[in-house]
Structure formats: structure tokens, C-alpha cells
Amino acid sequence: MDEQVYQQTGQVTPAMMEEWEAKARARATAQSEDRQRNFGKVNIGGGKYMEQSELDAIAQSRLRPTLDEINDNAEKKRARDEEIRLEQEERRRVQMTEKEREREVKAETKRLKGE
Secondary structure, three states: OHHHHHHHHOOOOHHHHHHHHHHHHHHHHHHHHHHHHOOOEEEEEOOEEEEHHHHHHHHHHHHHHHHHHHHHHHHHHHHHHHHHHHHHHHHHHHHHHHHHHHHHHHHHHHHHHHO
């Protein structure tokens, strides 16, 4: 009869309201117990939970080779960059030495012409 009144008028009867509240309390209690049972764990989907330390270990084991490769490549690039910098510095030093020699030769030539 309550269902019929609800269907016709859209008003919820007190009996239906109590039934809905009881269902809501039961569901809230079940969810709370589930959260308490899995406290400190991470939901990984499908109703499964894992400790954060287990997830970290899995992530590290899967990412370690990639991170090592990135570090190796970075070290090689830094070494290459350092070699290039040293070569450029050596080239500049040689150019400066040659310019100094040319200045000395010019100065000597000018001095000899002046004599």
C-alpha cells in the first residue's frame, strides 16, 4: 500500500523513509568497516589493497633500469660536454698564442725596418 501511495503521489511514507534510512545506515557501516579493515593500504582496484611499501618496491624494480639508463646517458653527455669545453678552451689558448706571436713578429719587423 505504501508503494502505491508513493507511485501515485510521489510522497515518501514514514515506513519507506525508515526503510531507506536503515539501508543507508547499513551501507555506511559496511563501508566504514571496510575502510577500517584496509586502513593504511592503497586501493589498487578490483577490491584489492596493498601496502604502500609493496607498491614502492614494485615501482622501483620496474623503474630502476630506466632511471639507470637516464643517469648513464646524462653522465656520458656531461663528459662529452666537458671534452668539448676543454677543446674550445685549448683552441682559444692556441689562437691567443698565435696572435701574440704575430704581434711580436710585426713588432720585430717594424723595429727592423725602423733601423
